[in-house]
């Protein structure tokens with residue numbers, strides 16, 4: 156079975172893709188289940204893009220697609236929250252107001268700056284920038300833990316001016332271990348985000364070392380998602396991701412319905 160649990164549509168500020176086109180692309184890819192996880196990043200500090208989410212309109216559209224495509228593909232209503240340490244209460248209240256199937260918590264900002272922009276890296280070394288990203292990730296999950304999985308745990312390596320472009324566990328193991336222990340102790344999962352392949356890293360985010368460590372420490376909940384913002388990436392690299400998961404000692408991946416995990420044997 157193939158599923159994609161990290162998908163963006165035109166309800167996200169950085170995608171123009173109509174939700175129905177995402178569903179059709181999923182069908183074409185042979186996916187049995189998909190979950191929309193459009194962006195909501197409160198207090199996003201840049202003016203060139205807004206990550207506000209018209210959640211009522213979005214929910215209505217996704218529920219309509221769910222009924223239109225019933226029997227062909229399972230369609231989930233999810234969200235990807237851009238976490239920041241000061242947003243705990245706002246997001247607790249927000250999540251309580253909607254019947255989400257699935258909530259991803261992600262770190263997109265480090266002390267109010269997006270490491271996607273080169274200016275972030277002018278103020279710190281690559282290693283210090285990555286460490287600060289992980290420290291903020293810990294602060295974020297301590298402030299708010301009503302998510303199901305933490306998104307793309309090491310994705311900052313997509314933007315760090317590092318050569319080679321990879322996450323060396325030994326350099327950040329103290330922080331990453333603390334993050335993984337925190338998640339496991341609260342029954343939270345992580346995701347395999349195949350956007351890492353698209354970004355040219357040759358592996359998903361997080362990388363196999365992080366996935367293996369999560370498994371070693373007792374973690375069992377791993378969803379799979381492409382992070383597609385355009386139709387051509389829906390369901391992309393899922394075969395590779397399943398292989399990576401098996402290689403890291405997992406026998407199941409996870410779907411969510413109504414915020415409850417469903418375990419699916421890896422193919």
Ligand SMILES: [Zn+2]
Nearest residue numbers: 235261306307
């Ligand atoms: Zn994200």
Ligand SMILES: [Zn+2]
Nearest residue numbers: 161163235382
């Ligand atoms: Zn995303």
